[in-house]
Structure formats: structure tokens, C-alpha cells
Amino acid sequence: MATTKHILVALVKDKPGVLNRMASLFRRRGFNIESIAVGQSEVPNMSRMTFVVNGAATMVEQVRKQLDKVVETVKVSDITGDNVVARELAFIKVKANSANRSEIIQIVDIFRANIVDVAPDSVIIEATGDEEKINSLLNLVRGFGIKEIARTGRIAMTRGGKGPLPVQKKPPRTLAKKQKRPTK
């Protein structure tokens, strides 16, 4: 089956174990999560998660529905085909000395990245962008010798209009009575 890269965005209640629940639904299907980014959302006590996974479209859709069923989940969207802005942040620690430091700074400038730490034998580059940009930057500085890389993984958002995840303004009634299952 042809696999493609998918970006799934989830709005979830910020409770212990929720990441575990979500991740385990990928694991049991043998999906390798390429990246995962979690942080607070615009709603108090809600987190937004961005998953990047490789998989067949039907399998990913199946996982999406299962993720949607996790009790803490508000909504999960596959925004792969949408018009989205997607970025990740990377820290790259590169070997540097006084002889080549300025060359590194030039490359960093071209990529509109920043140097956030300078040590006698290394610098830390902070870069933001899509994966390709960060990969090209990595390729260019690889020659200096890379000591360490940390990447956040992608976060993504659809452009304009409403987000993929409707946010309820007022807490809806919980329908303990109304939604009671019809009895036999």
C-alpha cells in the first residue's frame, strides 16, 4: 500500500496520560510517529497536538477516527491536503572556532536563523522553518562538524478562516438525562 506523510492535529483535554492514549493508537498499528509536538492551545486546560506520521491514507483515517474516540479528545483533523502553515524549530550545535565562526554566521544569516550560544569550540544555531529548510541548513553546516541536534517536530495550522478544530464558546449541556439509551 502506498504510504504518504500525514499531518494530524488534535485538540485534547490536558490530563495525565492523554499523550500515552493517543500515541498507543499509532503504536498498536505499527505506525512510527515521525514527530509529535504538544503544547497549550487557545483554550484553557486544552492542549493541541501535531502528529506527523507515514501511512496509507485508509489506515491513517482509521487511526484518526480512533483518536477521535479517546475520551479527552475534542477533535482530530487530518490537515494533510489543506492549505497549512507548518514549521518546526531546531537547535543545532556545530563545532566552531575563531577561524570558521564567521563563515557559520553567514550561513545562519542566509537562512534567517540565529546563533543563540557561543562557546570557545561550538555555537548553537536556532532555526525555524519547514523540514526542507532545516535539512538544507543542516547539510550546509555538516562540514563544520555537528555535535548535537534537537528538533521539535512540526506544528501546523490551516491558513485563514476557521481552524480545523471548532472551539465551543459555552460549555454544552451534558445530556446525562436526554442522551440516556432507550431502554428495551
Next chain:
Amino acid sequence: MKMTGAQMICESLVKEGVEVIFGILGGAILPLYDALPQYPQLRHILVRHEQGAAHAADGYARATGKVGVCFATSGPGATNLVTGIANAHLDSSPMVAVTGQVARPFIGKDAFQEVDITGITLPITKHNYLVMDAASIPETMKEAFYLAGTGRPGPVLIDLPRDVQQEQAEFNYPDRTNLPQYKPTLQGHPAQIKKAAKLINEAQRPLIIAGRGIIISGAYAELKELVEKAQVPVVTTLLGTSCFPESHALSYGMIGMHGMAYANLAVDAADLIIALGMRFDDRATAKVSGFAPHAHIIHIDIDPAEIGKNVHVDMPIVGDAKLVLKELNKLVDKTKHIDWVRKLDEWRKDHPSLIIRGGQSLLPQYVVRQIYEVTNGEAIIVTGVGQHQMWAAQHYWYDKPNTFISSGGLGTMGFGLPAAIGAKVGCPDSTVWCIDGDGSFQMTIQELATIAQEKVAVKIAILRNSYLGMVRQWQELFYGKRYVATPLSSPDFVKIAEAYGLPGLRVKRREEVAPAIQKAMAEPGPFLIDFIVEPEENVYPMVPPGAALAEVLEEPRKGAKAVKDSAKLPVSNI
């Protein structure tokens, strides 16, 4: 009002209308058990193994439609529940399991009898909780019962550290849950229902496949109305058994690996499948690519994640079966499918899947048939897993709603006896028969002690063929008759029963069968019958693994293999 965590659990159970708890105690859940005597309205049934507690709660839930409750202590108590929880999860049975946990300061330190049970049960519960302070118990309990019993039901586990049970806090039981993100869709989408009705009205060869969703939603009357109004024949899944009266003229029995040949041929020939509250399990569909090749498929299910999971669906409707059918019934035409029904009747005549051979040998099918005769088909039948389970599904006609309780999805041997205890406790006025195999029975045989101690009037029929029969059948048919590890020696079950203080009988001949069953029925309490049946009897019809439903094998001694004569039918043109 201030009280301890343990009291709060009990108060919550009372508030939720719980009558019975199945469980075993231990150190980490002792404070909760210590509070139980203050609540005499909560009956506690002590089982002999926690797996039995989970199955009993499951059987209780299936028989009554209410949420079943089980207790276990931390560590091994909790892990022993796991099989029962997984079983309830796969068959969508509502259950709340409360486990003790080591005290909060010990969590994560590999303390005595500590396991991460919320981690272990993560993929087999609808939801689970580790309660870290007593103040959150009321809300947690409210949510747990709400989640277990609504939408697609399932098990919910609450892990309760010992010191949380002892902690004092204010008890205010909420009258509603705060779960805005959990909103099961109950009403079907009107436009989809309209389109589905159009498909039904245009179909030439429509067929309903009804599953356990009908039973869970109590949609018996609505299903019957649809069947009779649109004259659509009905087949069921294993767990759909007893959702539609099997003596009805339009009932064509069970489909699947051991379904009726004519039911499987009907699926193969239909031009429209109306799948109601079922999930296209591989044992029901057989080879997916050969499933209903001529048909459009309408799938009505409460769980959106089931839509399109196993088979391609043309018309999905997410909603509660009862509510969707109510709307659908308004839109379908009163019609007849005379040719189609005649065709099915012909198949039923040509492929009689339920004939029991004559002769002297005691056939297991004959025993099941006799239980049907003596109980007038009014008993609740609870089974283990194996050949006996299939015979119990095939040879007993289920006319009364929700009278067949069996482990479908997980196929848990040992389910029968404890589940029968749960069913009998939940429905004390019904006759409950546990039909079990000698292999399956011995996996939870210790629950005979529970039956004796609690005087649960379960009638037990063991079909002893001295093999792990279903596996032996596979070895016979697909592994060159190499009977590796399937021959099974068992104790004298009548003596075992006697040792537990229960009456029993051993039956070896056909003519003893009916009198033995009558004797069991006459006994007010529990009764065990050890039927020594034909050892190498096979379950037929059978769709071999990897084959399509239409490639069903019939009992070879009864005649030819079923012919796939639906291939010439046109593909649905609706």
C-alpha cells in the same frame, strides 16, 4: 457531607443504582471492602479468581443492560481482571472495574503488589482513571458509569490507591458529567437515512445483517417492523443471535464461519446489505474481498470508527440502532420480495444446516436441541468458547430477545461459568443454562465454589468430548489430523460438583438426555450435567479460513458441498 474515599465509592455505587458487585479483596482494596457493610443494599459476590469477577460483571451487564461492577485488589488482582476487561471491551459490554492500588507514596516504586494497571488496560478500556485524591471520586464515578453505559458501551477502570480510600473529603455527587467533548451521535443523519430508505426501496435482494447493537439499543420492535414492512430477510452475527426471533419466517439464522449455509449464500447473493449494529468481524465476513460481492452496503452503527474499517460501505449512518430504525421505518415502502425470499427458502431446503444425524451416539447437537425442547426456548443460554458455543448458537432457536450470551470478539474460553453466574444474579427469575465444553469449563471451574457459596441457581451442561474440540477440528481439517496437545483428560465433573456440594448427573446415552435436563430444571438450585458426547464430532457448516462465505463446507456425511450458485446474479444496480 464529609466521608472517606471508600465510603464515597459505595455512595456513588448506590447512587448509580448498582445492586451487585463481583470481586475479590486484598490489601490495597481493604479499606473499600471495610466500608461495604455500611451499605447493605450493595450485594457482594465473592468469586474465586478475578477473571471470574470480570466475566460475571460482563454477564450481568449483558443480561440486564445495566453496568456491571467488579472489584479487585492491586497487582495480581488487577492483572487477573485483564482478560475479562478485554472481553467486555471487544463485545461492547458496559462495566466499571474498581481496582485497589498501592498507597500514593509507593506508586512507581515497584511496591509490593504494584502494577501500572491503568497503563496495562489502556488499549482495552473505553477509558480509565488513576484517582489521586478522594475529592475527585464523585466526579470520576459519575463519568465512569456514564462512559461505560452510553454510546458504544465498554469497560471503564478506576484505580484507587489505598490511602485515597482512607482520605476524608466532601461528598457531593454530581447529577451530570462534565464531558463536553464526549458526545456519542445517537440520531442518524436525516439525509443519510433518506438515501438509505431509497436504497432499500429499490433493492431486489435486500438482506439485513443484525448484530449485538440491536440488543444493546433494545431495537427489537423497530427491527421487526423494518423486516415485516419491507419484507427484508434477516441474518445475524454470532453476538446478534437472539436479537430477532429465529422462528420468524424471514429469519435465516447466523452468518459467518459456522453460520448457516443458506445465510452465507444469502449474503453472497444479496444486492443490498443493511448492516445493523455489527462491525464486520472477520469471523462473520470470512474473506473480505469475497464478502457480499453483488451488494451495496448500508452500515448503521453508533461508533463512527467502525464505518469503513473492514469493508467498504456505500451508505454509512452513525447513530443508535433504535433511533435510526425508527426514522428509517417511516421512509421505507411496504413491499414484498417474493422471488428473493423464495430463493432463500429454496437454499434453506437444499442446504439444511441443522439436521442431527440419527443413531445411537450421543451427539452434542442433540443435547443442545434437547435443552431447547425442555426449556421451551425460554432460557438464557450462556456459553464458553469452542465447538459447544457454535452448537449452542446453531441448534437452539432464540425467539426471546437477549437470551444468548457468549464471548464473541475475544473468544475467551472460560467465559461461560462466571458469565452465567452474572446473568443469573441479574435475572433471578429466568432459567440460566451454561452450555460449556470440557476444555472451556476447566478454565474457570473454580467458580463452582462461588455458585455453591452464593446459591446461584445456574444449570450447567458440559459437552465433554475429551478434546479441545475446536482446535482438534482445525487439526483434522487443516493440519493432517495431527492432534497435537488437543486430547484432554478431565476429572469426573459430577464428583467435582459433589465436592463443591452441588448435585449433578452424568449422561452417556440419548434417551437419558431429556430426563436429565428435566431433573436439572426441577431442582431449585444449581445443577451440573456431564454429557459424554461423540468425541470427534465437527461443527458444520464451516467456511474454511481464507475462503469466502459462499465457499461454505457442509457436513460431509450429509451430502455434497454447497455450490456457489449466486455467481450468475447481477451486481447491484441500485
